[in-house]
Amino acid sequence: MDWLTNILHFIVGGFQWFVNHAMMIYYDIEMCFSRNVSMDTLLTLYWFLFLVEFPRYYLLEIFLAIRYAILKPFRKKTDNMARMVLFSENPLVSVLVPGKNEGKHIYKLVMSLREQTYTNFEIIVVDDGSDDDTPYICSNLEKNGFIDKYIRMDERAGKAGAANLGASFAKGKYIVHLDADSSLDRNAIEEILIPFYTDKKVKAVGGCVKVRNSKANICTSLQALEYLKTIMVGRMVTSELGIYHIISGAFGAFERETLENIGYWDIGPGLDGDITQKVRKAGYKVTFAKDAVCMTNVPESWYRLYVQRRRWSRSLVRFRIRKHKDILLPNRNWRFINWLSNMESIFYDCICNYMWFYYLIGLLFTYTDRLLEIMVVAWLIRLAFTIIAFGVIMLITERPREELHLIKYLPLSTFYTGYFLRVTRLIGYTTEFFFFNSYRDKWNPRKTSIWAQAEVN
Numbered sequence: 001m002d003w004l005t006n007i008l009h010f011i012v013g014g015f016q017w018f019v020n021h022a023m024m025i026y027y028d029i030e031m032c033f034s035r036n037v038s039m040d041t042l043l044t045l046y047w048f049l050f051l052v053e054f055p056r057y058y059l060l061e062i063f064l065a066i067r068y069a070i071l072k073p074f075r076k077k078t079d080n081m082a083r084m085v086l087f088s089e090n091p092l093v094s095v096l097v098p099g100k101n102e103g104k105h106i107y108k109l110v111m112s113l114r115e116q117t118y119t120n121f122e123i124i125v126v127d128d129g130s131d132d133d134t135p136y137i138c139s140n141l142e143k144n145g146f147i148d149k150y151i152r153m154d155e156r157a158g159k160a161g162a163a164n165l166g167a168s169f170a171k172g173k174y175i176v177h178l179d180a181d182s183s184l185d186r187n188a189i190e191e192i193l194i195p196f197y198t199d200k201k202v203k204a205v206g207g208c209v210k211v212r213n214s215k216a217n218i219c220t221s222l223q224a225l226e227y228l229k230t231i232m233v234g235r236m237v238t239s240e241l242g243i244y245h246i247i248s249g250a251f252g253a254f255e256r257e258t259l260e261n262i263g264y265w266d267i268g269p270g271l272d273g274d275i276t277q278k279v280r281k282a283g284y285k286v287t288f289a290k291d292a293v294c295m296t297n298v299p300e301s302w303y304r305l306y307v308q309r310r311r312w313s314r315s316l317v318r319f320r321i322r323k324h325k326d327i328l329l330p331n332r333n334w335r336f337i338n339w340l341s342n343m344e345s346i347f348y349d350c351i352c353n354y355m356w357f358y359y360l361i362g363l364l365f366t367y368t369d370r371l372l373e374i375m376v377v378a379w380l381i382r383l384a385f386t387i388i389a390f391g392v393i394m395l396i397t398e399r400p401r402e403e404l405h406l407i408k409y410l411p412l413s414t415f416y417t418g419y420f421l422r423v424t425r426l427i428g429y430t431t432e433f434f435f436f437n438s439y440r441d442k443w444n445p446r447k448t449s450i451w452a453q454a455e456v457n
Helices: 002-032 039-045 047-089 103-114 134-143 159-169 188-198 218-240 256-262 271-281 302-323 336-366 368-396 400-435 446-456
Strands: 093-099 121-128 149-153 174-178 182-184 202-211 251-255 285-296
Touching: 039 047, 047 188, 047 218, 047 336, 047 368, 093 103, 093 159, 093 188, 103 121, 103 134, 103 182, 121 134, 121 159, 134 149, 149 159, 159 271, 174 188, 174 256, 188 202, 188 251, 188 285, 202 218, 202 271, 218 285, 218 302, 218 368, 218 400, 251 256, 251 271, 256 271, 271 285, 271 302, 271 336, 302 336, 302 400, 336 368, 336 400, 368 400
Parallel strands: 093 121, 093 174, 121 149, 202 285
Antiparallel strands: 174 251, 182 285, 202 251
16 A cells, blocks of 8 residues: 555645645735735635636646546556557557658657557558658658658648548558657557557547657747646546547547548548547547657747647637537537537637636726736736646656756746737637638648538538
C-alpha cells in the first residue's frame, strides 16, 4: 500500500502548500482594496470567476485528477491485460501522415516511429500538392524502406482529401492519423491502441498532444501550459465523464472498419472535430489516452497563434452549431450523452465567452473609479486558480521534472487564457456566425470549402 501512502502524502503536502499560498493571496487581495469589501461584494464583482470558471475548470478537475491518481494502480491491471491481448493479436496498424510542404518534418517523425515499442505498422505519407522538396525527401525515404508508401497529389485537395486518399490504401485494422510535424514517445502507438482492448465499444481514441518547442519563447511556453491544462487534464476529464468531443488531428487512432462505415473524413476545414462528431453520432464510443504522448510544434509568434486559434474557434460554430445541429435536436438517433457532449462545449467554449464580454463591460461602466483595483484582484484570484491547476498537472503528468520549469509562467498565463484567448475566440465565433469565414479560410483549398458549404446548405 506504499503507493496509496505516497499519494496521500502528496495530496496533504499539496493542500498545505496551496493553503499557505491562498492565505498570502487573500492578504494581497485585502490590501488591494482601499475600502472594506464584504464577501457578498466579492461574489458580486467576481461571479463569473467563482460561479462559472471555478466549478468547471478547477473543482471538477481536482476531484477527477485525485480519483485518477488513486485508481491508477487498479487501472494498470486492466491495461496490462489489454496489452497482452494486443501483442497476442498483433494487428497491423496503418500510420497515415497527410500534409503539404512537410518534408523538413517527415524524417524526424519517421525516426520516432522506428523507435516504437509496437512495431507492426505501415507508414503511408500523402503529399497534398507540396511545392517544396517534400517529393524528393519522401521518395528517398520510400526507396530506402523508411516509409511503406508515398502518395503524391499533383493538385492540392486539403488535409481531409489527402487523409481519405491515404486511407484507401491502408491495410491495417486500425488507422493512426498523425500530423507530419509530430514526434511520438516510444510507447505512444502501443498506448493509443490499449483502449480498443479494454473496451470493445471504443472505436476511436485521441492521443495526448504536448508542446515540443515550449522553451522557444514566452508565447510557446504559455501554449505549453495551456496544452497541459486543456488537453492532458481537460480531455482526461471529459473522457472520464463520457463527453470527450474532439480527437486531435495531430494524433488519433480509429478502427478502419468504423471509418469505412461513417464515410471517412468530410472535406473542408476542421477535420478533427468533424470526424469525432461523426463517430459519436454513429453510436460508437470515443476516449482519450493520456499516456499516448505526441509532441508537436506550436506557433512562435503571437499573430500566427491568433490566426490558428481564430480558425479553431470558427470550427466550433461550423460543426457543433451548424453542421451537426441534429445532435442538439430530438430525433430518432438522439442520444443524451452526445447532446451533453456538444452542449458542454458550446456553453463553456462559446456562450461563456459572450457572458464574459458582458461581465467585463458591466465592470467597466459600473466600477469605473475602481477598475484598476478590481482588475488586480481578479488577477490574484485567477493566479490562485492557476496554482491549483498546475498542482493538478503535476499530479498526473508522466514527466513532472521536465514540465516544472513552466511554473514561472503562471502569473502571465492568467492574461493569456483570461484575455488573449477569450478575445480571439470571440472574434472567431462572431465572424463565423455572421460571415461564414471558415469557408474562405486559405488554410483549406477554396474548391473544397465551397463543396463543404454546399453540403451544409
